Amino acid sequence: MSYRPEHKIQTRARIVEAARRLFNRHGFEQVTIDQIMADAGLTRGAFYHHFESKDQLYAAAVSSFTTCNPFASAAQDIDDPLRLARMLIDLYLSDEVLENIDMHCPLYALPSDVARAGLAPQQAYTDLIRGMSHVYRSALTGVRDADRRAQTMVSLCVGGMVLARTTNDPALRRSLRASARHQALSLLKVH
Template sequence: MPYSPEHAVQTRARIVESARRLFNRHGFEQVTLDQIMAAAGLTRGAFYHHFRSKDELYASAVASFVTCNPFAIQTADAAQKLRDPQGLARMLVELYLSDEVLDNVDLHCPLYALPSDVARAGLEPQQAYTDLIRGMGHIYRTALKGVRDAGRRAETMVALCVGGMVLARTTNDPGLRKSLRASARHQALALLKVE
């Protein structure tokens, strides 16, 4: 008896979630399809029913962060959506650069967890990565509506948040980890001020 379309959607989601976690922890090159499928509780043969290639799966894993990240979950729980764009943008900066997110590798955003991998990846993963950058920038631009240099400010805020986390992840000095993120947070929030 064939599986239902709903079962196929759920299975695909399990594979994507398994891949996202493993890619975050080990990187694209270090993770095999066998590892991904085993972590999803499936056989390797099932992979090709859902994806054409590891690159396609990688793109899906990067894109999935839009719905499984702490910010999306928190805003959905708070039912805030885009009612208060300034508050939403501040919350994104605070959460993105938080200890909670830094300490939980499974929650790491591909923008700072996987930049080297994506730079070497194919067009699909790069497009998914680009969409994440644009999505984050959109939240900041919306908060800066009416500000003459809103686009530049929004891109600078993205760079501060992502850069702050990239550097914080690479140092073994806890004090530096904290101060890098605090400096990025301070500057990003200063850019949000509409004068």
């Protein structure tokens, strides 16, 4: 029985989505190929029709965040770079995103795992950093230190979420994210 090309694309997407969710919840080392395939509703044998290794799948899962996250859907209708940058900061540091583990960005959900991973996952992670920086950089056209500001905003957003995820103190969680948001938004102001 042969499948249409779109079936293979859809199946691969199911595997990547299952992997992304499970990696976010449990980390790279704790998740097996069998768990991923069961979550995707497929057999282990199907895995090797789409990926050569778990590392390759991990890289695909990290990369998939650019299209499967709340930021991508919210950004579709925004053509003003400054408005888009502000929206990204607000949404990234929101209660909604913090509370939805399945939608956590790999930049704050998986940094330790990626640091120990192979080159492909590290490249996917690097691409996410560059993509987020680009959004902020685009909002700072004509600003002399735009690259530094954009990277600082990425650091504030990711760092604010990393720290917020690690504490069990709700007030501290809010305060850390509010402080990061305030500083990131202040960097968008052109003096």
